[in-house]
Amino acid sequence: MITLRYNILLYLFMVFSFMFDDIELGQTVIEYLIPNQWTIMVVSILVLISLPLVVGRFVQIFWNRFMSQMFALQEIKFNDGLGIALITAMLFSH
Numbered sequence: 001m002i003t004l005r006y007n008i009l010l011y012l013f014m015v016f017s018f019m020f021d022d023i024e025l026g027q028t029v030i031e032y033l034i035p036n037q038w039t040i041m042v043v044s045i046l047v048l049i050s051l052p053l054v055v056g057r058f059v060q061i062f063w064n065r066f067m068s069q070m071f072a073l074q075e076i077k078f079n080d081g082l083g084i085a086l087i088t089a090m091l092f093s094h
Helices: 004-019 024-033 037-070 078-092
Strands: none
Touching: 004 037, 004 078, 037 078
């Protein structure tokens, strides 16, 4: 079972790895869309907080409604779905 502490550590690792990643292309696109630096920071924080939660919930719903019935697997909780989403994001981000 994946705990909340495990998900927090995964999330912090993902955030710190993205902070030190080379994102010059993404910055230029965002600068044209959002002119103010504070607005960019607020939008980035909102995305970093809300996206993993939404994707974790989606993974949980998908697993419980499709995977568990199709392959006779155990249903998962939100922490498990969030852990799966965070690990997948880290694997396919670089």
